[in-house]
Amino acid sequence: MTQNARQHLTRNEELIFERSSPGKNGYxxxxxxxxEIDPARALxxxxxxxxxxxxxEVSEVEVIRHFTRLSTWNYAIDLGLYPLGSCTMKYNPxxxxxxxxxxxxxxxxxxxxxxxxxxxxxxxxxxxxxxCEISGLDAIxxxxxxxxxxxxxxxLLVRAFHQARGNPRKHIxxxxxxxxxxxxxxxxxxxxxxxxxxxxxxMIDLEELAHAVNEDTAALMVTNPNTLGVFEENIAKAAxxxxxxxxxxxMDGANMNALVGIARPGDFGVDVMHINLxxxxxxxxxxxxxxxxxxxxxxxxxxxxxxxxxRRAGDKLEWSSDFPESIGRVRAFYGNFGVLVRALAYILAHxxxxxxxxxxxxxxxxxxxxxxxxxxxxxxxxxxxxxxVVFSDARQAAKGVRTGEIAKRLIDYGYHPYTVSFPLIxxxxxxxxxxxxxxxxxxxxxxxxMIAIAHEVENxxxxxxxxxxxxxxxxxxxxxxxxxxxxxxTPEANIAPQTTAADLVGAANVQRPE
Ligand SMILES: *Cc1c(COP(=O)(O)O)cnc(C)c1O
Numbered sequence: 001m002t003q004n005a006r007q008h009l010t011r012n013e014e015l016i017f018e019r020s021s022p023g024k025n026g027y028x029x030x031x032x033x034x035x036e037i038d039p040a041r042a043l044x045x046x047x048x049x050x051x052x053x054x055x056x057e058v059s060e061v062e063v064i065r066h067f068t069r070l071s072t073w074n075y076a077i078d079l080g081l082y083p084l085g086s087c088t089m090k091y092n093p094x095x096x097x098x099x100x101x102x103x104x105x106x107x108x109x110x111x112x113x114x115x116x117x118x119x120x121x122x123x124x125x126x127x128x129x130x131x132c133e134i135s136g137l138d139a140i141x142x143x144x145x146x147x148x149x150x151x152x153x154x155x156l157l158v159r160a161f162h163q164a165r166g167n168p169r170k171h172i173x174x175x176x177x178x179x180x181x182x183x184x185x186x187x188x189x190x191x192x193x194x195x196x197x198x199x200x201x202x203m204i205d206l207e208e209l210a211h212a213v214n215e216d217t218a219a220l221m222v223t224n225p226n227t228l229g230v231f232e233e234n235i236a237k238a239a240x241x242x243x244x245x246x247x248x249x250x251m252d253g254a255n256m257n258a259l260v261g262i263a264r265p266g267d268f269g270v271d272v273m274h275i276n277l278x279x280x281x282x283x284x285x286x287x288x289x290x291x292x293x294x295x296x297x298x299x300x301x302x303x304x305x306x307x308x309x310x311r312r313a314g315d316k317l318e319w320s321s322d323f324p325e326s327i328g329r330v331r332a333f334y335g336n337f338g339v340l341v342r343a344l345a346y347i348l349a350h351x352x353x354x355x356x357x358x359x360x361x362x363x364x365x366x367x368x369x370x371x372x373x374x375x376x377x378x379x380x381x382x383x384x385x386x387x388x389v390v391f392s393d394a395r396q397a398a399k400g401v402r403t404g405e406i407a408k409r410l411i412d413y414g415y416h417p418y419t420v421s422f423p424l425i426x427x428x429x430x431x432x433x434x435x436x437x438x439x440x441x442x443x444x445x446x447x448x449x450m451i452a453i454a455h456e457v458e459n460x461x462x463x464x465x466x467x468x469x470x471x472x473x474x475x476x477x478x479x480x481x482x483x484x485x486x487x488x489x490t491p492e493a494n495i496a497p498q499t500t501a502a503d504l505v506g507a508a509n510v511q512r513p514e
Contacts, residue, residue, distance in 0.1 A: 012472060013066065013069055013070060016056045016058065016062075016063070016066050017054065017056050019056065019058050019062055019066065020055075020056040020057045020058055021057060021058075022057060023057060024057045024058055024059055025057060025058075025059070026058070026059055026060035026063065027060070073472070075416045077089055077090070077091050077092075077284070077286075078091075080414065080415060080416070080442065081415055081416070081434065081438050081442050081443070081445075081446050082286075082416045083415070083416065083417075083418045083432045083433055083434050083446065084416065084417070084418060084419050084433065085227075085229075085388045085390070085418055085419035085422070085431030085432055085433040086179065086227055086254070086255070086388065086419055086422070086431060086433065087279065087285075087286070087419070087433065088254075088255070088257045088276070088279035088280060088387070088433060088435055089285075089286060089416075089433070089435065090257075090362075090435035090436065090437045091435075091437040092282045092283065092284050092342070092346075093282065093346070093349065095345065095349060096282045096341075096342040096345040096346050096349070097342070099341060099342070099345040100338045100341045100342050100345070104119060104120075105119075105120065105123070105337075105338075105341050106338070108120045108337070110332075110333040110334065110337075114317075114318055114319065115316075118316065118317060120337065121310060121317040121319075122317060123337075123340060123341055123344055124142060124310060124334060124337075124340060125310050125312070125317055126344055127142065127340050127343055127344040127347070128140050128142060128310065130344065130347045130348075131275060131294055131296060131343075132296060134256075134260055134261075134264070134275075134347075134355075135253070135256075135264060135265050135266055135270075135273060135275065135296040136264025136265060136266025136267045137265065137266040137270070137272075137273070137296035137297055137298055138266070138296075138297065138298055138299040138302060139296070139297055139299065139301075139302035139305060140294055140295065140296040140297070140305075141153065141294060141295050141305045141306045141309070141330075141335075142292065142294045142334065142335040142340055143306045143329070143330050143331040143334065143335045144274065144292070144293035144294065144295060144330055144331065144335065145290065145291055145292065145293060145331055145335065145336055146276070146278070146291040146292070146293045147181065147252075147254045147274055147276045147279075147291070147293045148181040148184070148185060148293070149293050149330065149331075150274025150275070150276075150293025150294065150295045151181055151182065151185035151221075151250075151252065151274055151293075152185050152188060152189060152330075153274070153293075153295045153306065153327075153330050154250055154272045154273065154274055154295045154297075155172070155185055155186060155189040155191070155218075155219070155221070155250060156189055156304075156327045156330075157272055157295070157297060157301045157304045157305065157327060158218055158219045158248045158250065158271075158272060158301070159189055159190070159191075159218065160304040160325065160327050161248070161300065161301055161304060162218055164304075164325065165246075168190075168218065169191075169215075169216050169217060169218035169247070170191065170192055170216040170217075170218070171191055171192040171193070171194050171216055171217060171218065172186035172189075172191040172192070172193060172194070172217070172218050172219050172220070172221055172250075173194050173196050173209070173212055173213070173217060173219070173220045173221070174186060174193055174194070174195060174196065174220075174221050175195075175196040175197075175198055175204050175220075175222060175223075175226065176195055176196065176197055176198055176424070176425050177198050177202060177203075177223065177226040177227050177228050177230075177423055177425055178221060178222065178223045178226070178227065178252070179223045179227055179252055179254065180422075181252075182221040182223065182252055183195075183221075185221070186221060191218055194212060196208055196209060196212060196220075198226075198425065201230070201381065201383065202226065202228040202230045202380075202381040202383075202425075203226070203230060203232050203233060203234060204222065204232055204234060204235075204238050206234055206237055206238060206241065209238055209241055209242075210241050213241055213242055213245050213247060214245060215245060215246065217242065217245060217247040218247060218248065219242070219247055219248040219249065219250045219271075220238065220242050220247065220248075220249050220250065221250045221252065222235070222238070222249065222250070222251055222252065223251075223252040223254070223255065224251050224252070224253075224255070224259075224265070225255050225258045225259070225385075225386040225387065225388075226423075227390075227422070227423035227431070228381050228385075228390050228423060228425070228426070229258075229366060229385035229386050229387060229388035229389050229390055229431075229433075230381060230383065230385060230386065231258070231386050235249075235268045235269065235270075236268045236269050238269070239268065239269025239270065240269065243269070248271040248272060248301075249269055249270050249271050249272075250270075250271070250272050250273065251265050251270040251272070251273035252273070252274065253265060253273040253274055253275045253276070254274070254275075254276040254279055255279075255386070255387060255388075256275050256276070256279075256280045257279060257280040257358075257359065257362050257387050257435065257436075258359060258362060258363060258386035258387035258388075259359065260280060260355050260356070260358065260359045261352060261353075261355045261356025261357075261358075261359050262356060262359050262360075265296075266296075266298065270298075271297065271298045271300070271301060272295065272296070272297045272298070272301055273295070273296055274293045274294065274295045274296075275293070275294050275296065276291065276292070276293060277291065277292030277293070277294065277339050277340070277342070277343045278290075278291035278292060278339065281342070281343035281346050281347065282342045282343060282345070282346035283339045283342050283343070290336040290338065290339055291336065291339060292335060292336055292339040292340060292343065294335075303323060303325040303326070304325055304326060304327050305323070305326060305327075306326060306327060306328065306329055306330045306331075307320070307321040307323050307326045307328065307329065308320055308321045308334075309321075309323060309326075358436045359436070360436075361436035362387045362434075362435055362436035363385075363386055363387055365434040365435065365436060365438055365443060366385055366386065366387050366388050366389050366432070366433065366434055367384060367385060367389070368440075368443060369389055369432055369434055369443060369446075369447060370384075370385055370389040372447045372451075373389075373391065373447060373450055373451070376395075376450065376451055376454040377391035377392070377393075377395065377396075377430065377450070377454065378391060378392045378393070378394035378395050379391055379392075380392050380394075380426050381426075387433055387435070388431060388432060388433035389431075389432050389433075390423065390426050390429050390430070390431045390432075391429070391430040391432070392426050392427060392428050392429055392430065393406065393428035393429075393430060394427075394428065395454075396454070396457045397428055399457050399458065399461050400461060400465070401457045401461050401464050401465060402428055403420050403421055403428045403429060403430050404420050404421065405464050405465055405467065406430065406450075406453055406457070406464065407420045407430075408464075408467045408468050408475070409453045409456070409463070409464045409467035409468065410449060410450070410453065411467070411468040411470070411471060412467050412468045412469055412470045412471075413449035413452070413453070414449075415445075415446055415449055418430050418431055418432040418433075419431035419432075419433075434446075
């Protein structure tokens with residue numbers, strides 16, 4: 001491809017406001033052949049909207065091209081591997097999108113009478129059954145809208161359970177390998193957070209645990225597989241230690257992609273867990289769109305589940321709020337219904353054996369990456385992993401290159417970065433989750449890019465330190481970019497590597513984090 005052609009395909013773009021010229025619009029109509037009516041007189045002043053100040057006046061094709069071109073600036077799962085660890089950025093089959101758009105489902109209204117909503121309710125009921133089966137638990141709510149929302153719901157159930165026995169208890173134990181939302185949830189639910197140090201294999205230390213648990217412990221919140229990509233092998237023994245003191249085991253099941261069809265949390269002592277439908281079960285995510293964080297429980301927590309709950313009355317389904325011990329609603333209506341439809345479509349389209357295969361492939365892919373990158377990157381917990389693998393930048397740091405810089409260089413190679421500097425117990429972490437949907441060819445391309453960067457760090461570290469080189473904008477001050485985004489591109493702002501926000505907007509305009 002010639003240089004010109006490439007420039008054409010990736011040319012820079014004014015703001016739509018800057019394309020505006022007065023009087024331009026997106027339609028052409030013939031002259032009126034009837035008397036003109038004043039809309040304010042016909043409809044009433046209050047029903048007529050005035051002009052919108054500064055609204056861009058552009059033609060139809062300008063709108064189409066502007067937004068189509070902008071859409072090509074993004075990296076997306078439809079373009080390639082998206083190895084963001086802990087996020088399960090897998091490709092979601094289009095068929096599940098098609099099912100979610102069926103008229104009867106997409107246009108169902110939550111205020112429709114129950115007799116006319118039996119199909120939608122059946123979708124919900126079947127998904128409840130499937131997720132109970134997958135988790136090995138007894139009852140479930142589909143209301144929570146995301147993982148963290150599910151965590152809060154689950155811990156409120158734990159609190160209600162203890163409260164009903166006279167004492168909500170005081171603290172929640174959280175291993176240092178937990179996802180950051182876990183301690184945040186425990187805090188918001190009114191519990192003190194006690195940190196548990198992991199052992200040298202990256203797992204819960206049973207002795208530490210036995211030491212820490214007492215009659216004030218409400219629950220252990222454990223991410224499993226944990227954020228090191230390690231399965232907590234002693235989870236059943238840990239559960240026994242907690243149960244002996246009347247405490248619960250909360251499992252953060254956002255990483256359920258590594259367990260579906262292989263292991264059921266209900267079988268290894270978990271009392272309550274959430275599942276991220278937008279990770280494992282086919283809702284695309286990353287853009288802040290709707291999600292689903294169902295919470296499954298053992299039967300002793302079921303009385304506290306949010307209302308309304310579905311129940312079968314003969315051959316009909318009905319919503320019931322007749323659960324006096326319920327913690328109440330956690331969300332309007334019945335959760336994000338479109339997300340529930342996708343999840344059920346995904347589960348039914350696969351069937352049990354193929355759900356299991358997806359899990360096996362996710363684990364295989366992550367282990368393949370571990371195996372091939374091991375000679376080049378430090379591996380602090382060197383054992384077979386589950387769905388993701390966590391390296392550290394220890395070797396590259398000796399050359400002055402850190403995980404964030406390696407990630408930025410990866411962009412030049414055409415890949416979305418992995419998760420940087422998380423989990424916190426690995427200093428300089430590179431957290432990589434390929435998911436099951438990537439072929440060996442795609443994985444090899446990514447691995448080759450990582451190896452090439454490792455060589456660059458040895459031979460020409462400046463190339464990596466100044467990356468990315470092939471993007472419109474290179475380095476910006478990330479904190480300021482988030483707080484005071486500069487969205488306009490101008491030739492003057494053709495940003496040189498290492499340009500800070502202060503260079504762009506003037507030091508006086510740059511806010512520092514408090
Ligand atoms: C993603 C994730 C969460 C949070 O889920 P949200 O839907 O983003 O609220 C919690 N725990 C773990 C382990 C996760 O990976």
